[in-house]
Amino acid sequence: GENVEQHPSTLSVQEGDSAVIKCTYSDSASNYFPWYKQELGKGPQLIIDIRSNVGEKKDQRIAVTLNKTAKHFSLHITETQPEDSAVYFCAASPSRGYQKVTFGTGTKLQVIP
Amino acid sequence: DVKVTQSSRYLVKRTGEKVFLECVQDMDHENMFWYRQDPGLGLRLIYFSYDVKMKEKGDIPEGYSVSREKKERFSLILESASTNQTSMYLCASSPGLAGQETQYFGPGTRLLVL
Numbered sequence: 001g002e003n004v005e006q007h008p009s010t011l012s013v014q015e016g017d018s019a020v021i022k023c024t025y026s027d028s029a030s031n032y033f034p035w036y037k038q039e040l041g042k043g044p045q046l047i048i049d050i051r052s053n054v055g056e057k058k059d060q061r062i063a064v065t066l067n068k069t070a071k072h073f074s075l076h077i078t079e080t081q082p083e084d085s086a087v088y089f090c091a092a093s094p095s096r097g098y099q100k101v102t103f104g105t106g107t108k109l110q111v112i113p
Numbered sequence: 114d115v116k117v118t119q120s121s122r123y124l125v126k127r128t129g130e131k132v133f134l135e136c137v138q139d140m141d142h143e144n145m146f147w148y149r150q151d152p153g154l155g156l157r158l159i160y161f162s163y164d165v166k167m168k169e170k171g172d173i174p175e176g177y178s179v180s181r182e183k184k185e186r187f188s189l190i191l192e193s194a195s196t197n198q199t200s201m202y203l204c205a206s207s208p209g210l211a212g213q214e215t216q217y218f219g220p221g222t223r224l225l226v227l
Binding site: 001006009032034036041042043044045046049089093094095099100101102103104105106 | 146148154156161171205219
């Protein structure tokens with residue numbers, strides 16, 4: 001089955017700096033890579049996703065890059081703000097039938113004002 | 114807005130008790146999921162369902178069962194609770210193909226088994 005590794009497990013940055021979270025996956029059939037943000041006391045919420053037919057996707061201050069050859073993808077947050085403090089999860093899923101999403105172990109991001 | 118609700122935010126149960134966790138979604142989604150979340154282990158899939166009365170095992174189904182009698186409701190059952198099932202339980206739903214669409218999560222149920 002799919003295995004998703006995520007690093008780092010914790011990340012502290014100064015407000016205004018950039019943050020990068022990296023993930024690798026094992027199943028070459030995976031072609032959908034979502035990122036979820038979990039704020040304290042809430043369930044995870046999708047913030048951005050990318051499919052294997054593109055190498056990069058941006059949405060305002062967040063971007064995701066995908067390298068299918070190396071089987072890794074990354075989340076980039078620029079101009080970080082205190083409200084970006086949360087736990088972030090990467091995930092991967094293949095396109096075959098009723099396939100499940102496999103999540104990474106999470107990164108706790110702290111943005112220091 | 115999609116809304117996924119879970120019956121309890123906090124539960125305290127005794128070892129050996131039968132525990133029911135209920136999840137309801139209001140967006141007519143085909144797929145529903147149960148995860149458990151533990152520090153350092155991320156989200157691990159227990160079971161999912163892609164249709165009424167259908168269920169598929171996830172990565173850690175041992176000690177759990179599920180029921181989906183109606184499209185909007187997905188129940189997780191701990192047949193005989195044990196202390197190692199103390200965890201945060203998250204329910205989610207999604208439309209379309211199970212692994213290829215946004216999952217919408219409930220707020221979670223924190224279960225403590227004594």
